Amino acid sequence: MNNLNEENQIKELLGKSRLKMPFPDFEDDVMMQIELEESLRDATRSGVAWSWVFFISGTVFGILLTLLIPQIEISFWGMDSGELNLLFQVGFCLFVLLHLEKLIGLTRSIVIGDRMKRAVAS
Amino acid sequence: MPERYVKQVLDGDKDAFRFIIRQFQDSAFTLAVSITKEEFAAKDAVQAAFVKAYTRLRTFERKSSFKTWFHRIVVNEAFQVMRSQKRRQKLSFALKAEREGLSRNTNHIEQKTDDDHLRFYIREAMKGLTANEALVLQLFYLEEYSIKETGQVTGWSESKTKVLLHRARKKLKQILTESYNIQPENFFE
Numbered sequence: 001m002n003n004l005n006e007e008n009q010i011k012e013l014l015g016k017s018r019l020k021m022p023f024p025d026f027e028d029d030v031m032m033q034i035e036l037e038e039s040l041r042d043a044t045r046s047g048v049a050w051s052w053v054f055f056i057s058g059t060v061f062g063i064l065l066t067l068l069i070p071q072i073e074i075s076f077w078g079m080d081s082g083e084l085n086l087l088f089q090v091g092f093c094l095f096v097l098l099h100l101e102k103l104i105g106l107t108r109s110i111v112i113g114d115r116m117k118r119a120v121a122s
Numbered sequence: 123m124p125e126r127y128v129k130q131v132l133d134g135d136k137d138a139f140r141f142i143i144r145q146f147q148d149s150a151f152t153l154a155v156s157i158t159k160e161e162f163a164a165k166d167a168v169q170a171a172f173v174k175a176y177t178r179l180r181t182f183e184r185k186s187s188f189k190t191w192f193h194r195i196v197v198n199e200a201f202q203v204m205r206s207q208k209r210r211q212k213l214s215f216a217l218k219a220e221r222e223g224l225s226r227n228t229n230h231i232e233q234k235t236d237d238d239h240l241r242f243y244i245r246e247a248m249k250g251l252t253a254n255e256a257l258v259l260q261l262f263y264l265e266e267y268s269i270k271e272t273g274q275v276t277g278w279s280e281s282k283t284k285v286l287l288h289r290a291r292k293k294l295k296q297i298l299t300e301s302y303n304i305q306p307e308n309f310f311e
Contacts, residue, residue, distance in 0.1 A: 010291060013298075014263040016241045017248050019152045023165055027143050030172045034139070037173055 048106050055099055062092045124188040131179055139176055146189070147172075149265060150196045156256035157200035159249050163207055167200040174199065186274055193265070194275045197257065204253060243302040250297045255290035262287055 023029070069085040076084060124145060130138035150171060154164035175192050182191055248256050254276075261272045272283050298304040 010259075010294070011263045013240075013244060014259060016237070017152070017244045017260075018264060019148065019155055019245075021147045021151045021165075021168075022161060026147060026165065026169070027140060030143055030169055031136075031140065033169060033173050034136070034176050037177060041177075 044106075045110055048103070048110060051103055052107070055103060059096060062096075066092065125184070128179060128182065128188055131176070139172075142175075142188075142192075143172055146192055150193070152264065153193060153196050153257065153260055154200040154203075156248060156251075156260045157197065157253040158204050158207075159253075159256075163203050164200065167203040168196060170203070171196040171199040186271075189265075190267070190271060190274055193261070194277075197276055201253070240304070243298065243304060247294055247297040247302065250301070251290055251293055254286055255293060258283060258286045259290045259294065 066085060066089055069081055069088060072081055074081050074084065079087070124142055127138045127141045127145075131142070147168065150168045151164055154167040154171075155161060158164045158167060171192070174195050178195075182188065248259070251259070257276065258272060261267045261275055262269075267275065269280050269283050269287075272278070272287075273280050276283070278286070
């Protein structure tokens with residue numbers, strides 16, 4: 001009985017520590033921040049789409065170069081076309097592997113987000 | 123009630139989120155202040171929590187109520203703000219000095235303090251508690267969460283919640299009595 005009384009007293013006492021949001025523009029600030037976040041997300045989405053376009057065109061261009069370099073007789077810094085081709089292929093593989101992983105990760109997060117949105121909406 | 127607005131937001135009605143903000147901003151602010159002990163930091167935490175709640179609304183699985191889910195975000199954001207600003211140490215010094223000053227000023231005040239004074243002293247006493255102690259009191263007594271629900275919001279085990287609650291109650295009473303000359307058991311008689 002005493003404990004119950006004490007609990008009620010603490011509850012009533014703590015009720016007085018309840019605060020009101022003292023910033024009158026808070027609601028608008030939050031909505032503005034949300035707008036900003038959404039526009040950033042849209043920008044990311046279009047950025048990822050363009051990244052795929054440039055990645056694919058760069059990959060095609062790279063493959064063409066690896067095919068073309070051995071057929072051209074050139075030497076650069078004491079390297080013949082065979083060595084240049086090898087160097088280019090190593091660089092090209094590194095570029096493809098590093099960027100492909102990042103692009104897949106970004107695209108996956110966008111696609112999963114969209115799927116969840118559709119699932120919740122339906 | 124908030125679940126209805128959640129559905130509206132997910133259906134594309136962004137303005138429905140304004141109702142959610144209006145409904146939860148005060149409780150979220152109270153919780154955030156109990157952790158950060160500072161209004162501007164609390165505002166940042168609550169704002170970040172609302173934005174996060176909006177962007178992650180589709181991940182709300184309705185396993186708990188929206189209130190519990192949202193308060194968990196608020197608590198996480200408030201702890202993050204507190205950590206990033208590293209104010210704890212500065213605050214403890216400032217609070218100690220402030221409390222010493224207040225205790226000198228309030229010793230002569232009679233037991234029957236008016237409501238505004240009491241409100242002020244309780245808020246100051248809450249600042250004297252650690253973030254976890256203040257948080258557990260707010261969740262349990264103000265938001266009326268059970269021990270289990272408090273654990274869901276904070277991520278603590280039930281035993282940790284009980285221990286913290288016991289310690290926080292004791293410390294709050296001690297601060298009110300020693301620093302502000304207020305004895306809860308006498309006050310409501």
